[in-house]
Amino acid sequence: MAKILMKGNEAIAEAAIRSGCRLYFAYPITPQSELIEYMARMMPKVNGTFLQAESEVAAINMVYGAAGSGKRVMTSSSSPGISLKMEGISYIAGAELPAVIVNVQRGGPGLGDIQPAQGDYFQATKGGGHGDYRLIVLAPASVQEFADMASEAFELADKYRNPVMILADGMLGQMMEPVEFKEALTDAEIEELPKKHESWCICPNEDGDKKHHHEINSLEIDPVVLEKHVTKLYEKYAEIEKNEISYERYNISDDNEVLCVAWGTASRIVKSAINEVKKDGKSVGMIRPIKVWPYPYEAIAQAIGPKVKKVYVFELNTGQMLDDVKIAVAGKVPVEFWGKVGGVVFTPAEIKEKLEACFKE
Amino acid sequence: MEKISYRPESLTQTPFTYCPGCLHGVAHRLIAEAVDEHGLINKMAGVAPVGCSVFAYKFFNFDMAEAAHGRAPAVATGIKRARPDMHVFTYQGDGDLAAIGTAEIVHAANRGEKISVFFVNNAIYGMTGGQMAPTTLPDMKTTTSPYGRDTDDIGYPIRVCELLDTLVSPYYIERVSLLSTADILRAKKAVSKAIQYNKEGRGFTFIEFVSTCPTNWGLDPLKARTWAKENMLPFFKLGCFRDKGAE
Amino acid sequence: MARTTVDPKFCKGCGLCIEDCPKKILRFSENINDKGYHYAECFAQEECIACKICYITCPDVAITVEK
Ligand SMILES: Cc1ncc(C[n+]2csc(CCOP(=O)(O)OP(=O)(O)O)c2C)c(N)n1
Ligand code: SF4
Ligand code: SF4
Ligand code: SF4
Ligand SMILES: [Mg+2]
Numbered sequence: 001m002a003k004i005l006m007k008g009n010e011a012i013a014e015a016a017i018r019s020g021c022r023l024y025f026a027y028p029i030t031p032q033s034e035l036i037e038y039m040a041r042m043m044p045k046v047n048g049t050f051l052q053a054e055s056e057v058a059a060i061n062m063v064y065g066a067a068g069s070g071k072r073v074m075t076s077s078s079s080p081g082i083s084l085k086m087e088g089i090s091y092i093a094g095a096e097l098p099a100v101i102v103n104v105q106r107g108g109p110g111l112g113d114i115q116p117a118q119g120d121y122f123q124a125t126k127g128g129g130h131g132d133y134r135l136i137v138l139a140p141a142s143v144q145e146f147a148d149m150a151s152e153a154f155e156l157a158d159k160y161r162n163p164v165m166i167l168a169d170g171m172l173g174q175m176m177e178p179v180e181f182k183e184a185l186t187d188a189e190i191e192e193l194p195k196k197h198e199s200w201c202i203c204p205n206e207d208g209d210k211k212h213h214h215e216i217n218s219l220e221i222d223p224v225v226l227e228k229h230v231t232k233l234y235e236k237y238a239e240i241e242k243n244e245i246s247y248e249r250y251n252i253s254d255d256n257e258v259l260c261v262a263w264g265t266a267s268r269i270v271k272s273a274i275n276e277v278k279k280d281g282k283s284v285g286m287i288r289p290i291k292v293w294p295y296p297y298e299a300i301a302q303a304i305g306p307k308v309k310k311v312y313v314f315e316l317n318t319g320q321m322l323d324d325v326k327i328a329v330a331g332k333v334p335v336e337f338w339g340k341v342g343g344v345v346f347t348p349a350e351i352k353e354k355l356e357a358c359f360k361e
Numbered sequence: 362m363e364k365i366s367y368r369p370e371s372l373t374q375t376p377f378t379y380c381p382g383c384l385h386g387v388a389h390r391l392i393a394e395a396v397d398e399h400g401l402i403n404k405m406a407g408v409a410p411v412g413c414s415v416f417a418y419k420f421f422n423f424d425m426a427e428a429a430h431g432r433a434p435a436v437a438t439g440i441k442r443a444r445p446d447m448h449v450f451t452y453q454g455d456g457d458l459a460a461i462g463t464a465e466i467v468h469a470a471n472r473g474e475k476i477s478v479f480f481v482n483n484a485i486y487g488m489t490g491g492q493m494a495p496t497t498l499p500d501m502k503t504t505t506s507p508y509g510r511d512t513d514d515i516g517y518p519i520r521v522c523e524l525l526d527t528l529v530s531p532y533y534i535e536r537v538s539l540l541s542t543a544d545i546l547r548a549k550k551a552v553s554k555a556i557q558y559n560k561e562g563r564g565f566t567f568i569e570f571v572s573t574c575p576t577n578w579g580l581d582p583l584k585a586r587t588w589a590k591e592n593m594l595p596f597f598k599l600g601c602f603r604d605k606g607a608e
Numbered sequence: 609m610a611r612t613t614v615d616p617k618f619c620k621g622c623g624l625c626i627e628d629c630p631k632k633i634l635r636f637s638e639n640i641n642d643k644g645y646h647y648a649e650c651f652a653q654e655e656c657i658a659c660k661i662c663y664i665t666c667p668d669v670a671i672t673v674e675k
Contacts, residue, residue: 061432064436064439215427365675368618372669
């Protein structure tokens with residue numbers, strides 16, 4: 001398939017449809033509006049459901065119902081709307097339902113602004129909703145990767161019966177880049193997808209007189225039973241941590257003087273800066289977590305080369321992933337942070353300046 | 362001898378967790394009987410959000426989803442859209458439906474979502490211990506209106522059937538009571554009609570049950586029925602507000 | 609001939625059936641069930657007219673009526 005020039009918001013929508021998503025519930029918000037609008041245009045053409053809900057709260061609960069029915073379902077929003085979805089996400093995690101949630105982050109807190117930011121890292125990776133649960137969180141850094149993550153997100157959601165978030169930002173949502181789509185699932189393939197869930201999900205009982213009684217539920221009033229349930233969830237999360245960590249190693253070598261850690265849009269800018277300092281004969285490596293949960297702690301620890309003076313974290317927030325990097329580095333070398341907030345995005349030149357300061361130290 | 366009245370197949374063998382004499386059980390039975398009557402046990406899904414009926418997923422003998430407070434109409438929408446061949450209902454209390462879930466119910470009704478909603482109005486928050494509900498009567502004492510509901514301060518009870526009746530899309534809206542055997546028989550007809558319309562995919566159907574909460578009203582089950590007849594029925598008038606199937 | 613039986617497993621002794629039975633042939637048993645309720649019982653089966661009112665009124669679906 002030839003590459004098409006597309007906005008990230010549209011690319012993720014198209015890729016979700018190609019991945020067999022036929023149910024989409026959402027509420028408009030900038031900077032993800034192209035996503036909901038694309039779904040409004042395209043879902044009817046594939047006999048899918050597009051429903052503009054009365055709120056993000058309603059949308060995520062529609063997702064809960066559809067996911068409880070074993071079908072591939074997606075919702076999307078931007079930061080303030082994701083806050084409203086947190087209740088539903090906690091229920092989806094508790095009831096172990098497969099669902100995909102896209103967050104095209106903007107500046108916060110509160111209404112914030114509509115420019116790109118990475119301020120929802122804590123919310124996405126450390127909870128956000130109430131209770132002991134985890135989201136699998138994918139963090140794209142290009143429009144192509146954003147699109148590729150659609151099928152990956154649905155597969156992970158199906159495999160682990162867990163909500164999966166794609167944590168993008170306004171920059172990736174709005175930016176146009178060439179993207180190549182995977183081949184779309186056929187109608188027959190899509191029809192097969194929910195079959196693997198039909199032992200537990202809401203579905204007609206085709207089996208004549210053998211009634212079934214499936215419960216979609218996150219309530220366990222008996223503390224001993226709830227403890228068992230949450231323990232089982234944690235065993236699942238441990239399994240995910242074992243199998244699903246993904247990251248990119250960029251320019252990692254024994255010559256590295258600084259090791260950068262950055263994710264999403266921020267990592268693209270850091271990459272440019274790394275290439276710039278390379279021209280001056282300086283070696284800087286970068287670990288880019290592709291999933292921010294489960295987190296690549298070991299990969300970061302291993303990437304600290306013999307000459308690394310410092311691990312430098314760059315984010316479009318006030319230092320949220322920083323905590324995870326510190327856990328990974330475990331005091332071996334100093335960890336420094338620099339970020340921009342409020343929808344202001346740093347430039348490669350600014351990052352370069354920060355790196356150069358390290359070489360002088 | 363032949364059994365002429367017995368536990369419907371659509372109820373499990375799990376005893377209800379409701380207080381003695383609580384009429385949630387009657388509403389459950391009517392729904393279960395209607396599901397049996399219309400032969401839908403293999404294609405039925407119910408959604409019960411929090412409230413005393415949050416355990417309804419254990420009581421109905423078909424697929425059930427528990428839902429967050431007030432969100433059942435949204436969850437039911439998701440199920441119905443994902444599985445159009447299933448028949449879906451919600452079962453909601455008055456605190457759930459008429460307070461925290463006001464947006465969800467109004468918009469599900471307004472979309473004409475092809476689901477049935479069973480709404481149990483006992484003028485109180487039962488599960489959490491008898492706090493004021495949006496349906497609590499004027500001057501009625503509850504744990505959060507200890508001096509009686511002050512309508513100047515907090516407004517009048519919401520009449521949900523009347524509210525939904527202002528919308529164009531709903532197909533069938535009726536208010537019934539569970540306060541006497543005669544009323545229960547009328548309620549049975551209404552529930553059966555709602556489930557029949559649901560089976561036929563006609564549109565949004567809504568049944569409000571005027572019910573009781575003996576425990577939090579501080580009355581025995583018999584007195585609770587009498588109190589509700591005398592105090593709730595004058596404010597919450599029984600009757601059919603809308604039946605597009607009969608037009 | 610009619611028979612009304614109350615399943616003690618479901619009965620919570622609320623008394624609604626006892627109040628509503630037109631023949632007044634239901635009462636609380638002297639025995640209690642597992643939950644400690646004095647469950648309802650029919651003490652004069654021969655007078656039962658199989659009107660089903662007890663079944664209709666029972667919130668715990670504890671009653672079976674046969675004819
Ligand atoms: C988000 C949220 N807020 C509050 C509660 C606590 N809560 C549980 S049930 C309930 C009220 C239920 O009242 P109603 O819907 O009238 O049902 P009833 O118990 O009277 O049948 C409340 C406030 C909750 N579970 N979730
Ligand atoms: S608290 Fe009230 S509504 Fe809840 S089960 Fe008891 S009597 Fe019924
Ligand atoms: S069927 Fe009628 S007469 Fe017989 S016990 Fe029940 S209420 Fe009484
Ligand atoms: S109405 Fe039902 S629960 Fe109440 S006493 Fe009679 S049989 Fe028992
Ligand atoms: Mg109530």
